[in-house]
Amino acid sequence: METLIVLVIAVALVGWLAWYGRRNARRRLDDAREEAQRWYERLGGQTMNLMADPDDVAARQALVDAGERYTAAGAQLDRATTTRQYALAGETAVEGLHYVRAAREAMGLQPGPDVPALSGQSRAGAVRERLDVDVEGKHYTASPTPGPGTSHYYPGGMVAGRPVPGGWYSEPWWRTALVAGAWGFGSMMIFNALIMPGITAGAIEGAYADGYADGSGNGGAGDGGGEAGDGGDMGGDFGGDFGDMGGF
Numbered sequence: 001m002e003t004l005i006v007l008v009i010a011v012a013l014v015g016w017l018a019w020y021g022r023r024n025a026r027r028r029l030d031d032a033r034e035e036a037q038r039w040y041e042r043l044g045g046q047t048m049n050l051m052a053d054p055d056d057v058a059a060r061q062a063l064v065d066a067g068e069r070y071t072a073a074g075a076q077l078d079r080a081t082t083t084r085q086y087a088l089a090g091e092t093a094v095e096g097l098h099y100v101r102a103a104r105e106a107m108g109l110q111p112g113p114d115v116p117a118l119s120g121q122s123r124a125g126a127v128r129e130r131l132d133v134d135v136e137g138k139h140y141t142a143s144p145t146p147g148p149g150t151s152h153y154y155p156g157g158m159v160a161g162r163p164v165p166g167g168w169y170s171e172p173w174w175r176t177a178l179v180a181g182a183w184g185f186g187s188m189m190i191f192n193a194l195i196m197p198g199i200t201a202g203a204i205e206g207a208y209a210d211g212y213a214d215g216s217g218n219g220g221a222g223d224g225g226g227e228a229g230d231g232g233d234m235g236g237d238f239g240g241d242f243g244d245m246g247g248f
Contacts, residue, residue, distance in 0.1 A: 032083040036090035040073045043096040046112070050103055058146035058168065062103035062153045069096030094118065098155035102168075106146040106153075120158035125199075125206015127167030133193040136186075140194055141170040156206075159183075162191060165204045 047066050052059035069092050076089035094116050101111040131142040143150040146168045156166025160177045173190045177183045183191070198204035 028083050029086070032086035032090075033077075033080070036073075036077060036080070036086040036093065039090045039093035039097070040070070040077060043070050043073065043093045043100065046097065046100045050100065050107070052103060052107060056106060057148065058151040058153070059103045059106035061151045062099045062106060062146075065153065066096045066099035066103065069093065069099065091118065095155065099153060102146070102153040102155070118155055118157055120163075121156045121166065122206060124156040124158055124163035125165045125204050126156055127165050127198065127203065128205050129198075129201075129203035131194055131198045131203055133190075133197075135190050135193050139170070140173065140190055142194055142198065143168045163195070163199075163206070164191075165195065165198070165206060 043066065047063060047070055050063060052063055054060070073089050073092040073096065076085065076092055080086045080089055095118055097115040098118065101115065104111050127142045127144045129144070133140050141150050142165070144167055146153070149170055150168035152169045152172045154164055154166060154169060154172070154174065157164060159174050160181055160183050162177075162183065164174045173187055177187050195204065
């Protein structure tokens with residue numbers, strides 16, 4: 001009789017634990033969806049409320065980039081079924097908000113409320129001084145401020161294992177590596193000519209910039225290690241900032 005009672009209690013306990021686990025998983029999923037939806041709606045509202053001067057190329061380009069992130073985040077939300085997928089949708093929306101802030105800067109407006117840092121953003125650093133180089137007969141510029149010749153904004157981050165600092169550029173030469181996940185020869189030439197000298201000269205500042213400059217002579221093995229390490233930072237860096245911004 002005692003054995004039967006113990007067995008019944010054990011079965012009931014297992015059933016309760018399974019129910020409790022499912023309930024918590026559902027709650028975490030619902031919370032993740034609401035958090036991502038909140039950033040997505042905020043991006044949509046801010047993007048639609050801004051209208052750049054037709055002659056302001058930098059502001060218009062930043063708003064185009066923000067709109068692309070809004071569309072991408074919406075598609076991610078539609079497909080998301082896990083907390084991680086909702087977090088990625090939220091991060092895409094937050095990235096779009098960085099472009100909105102850049103557009104406001106180009107328009108001479110206050111940037112608005114802070115938004116969470118993107119994964120790898122602090123490690124990639126930011127452009128602090130204007131940089132100009134010529135690569136294969138073409139001129140490339142990086143600047144901390146927007147202008148007629150620097151109309152493409154990038155919030156900063158690790159692209160295929162290498163730091164692309166936040167700032168304004170003459171063209172988005174990093175985009176191929178961002179989409180393909182690997183650097184082509186042309187993009188690498190621009191990176192080596194524009195970014196590496198800026199890091200060495202102090203025109204590009206950031207926590208990762210100093211370490212990257214120190215270890216840049218280690219070759220491909222060092223680069224691969226850095227890229228692998230960044231994967232762990234994606235969830236941690238963004239997750240912490242994501243939660244801290246709950247007041248908005």
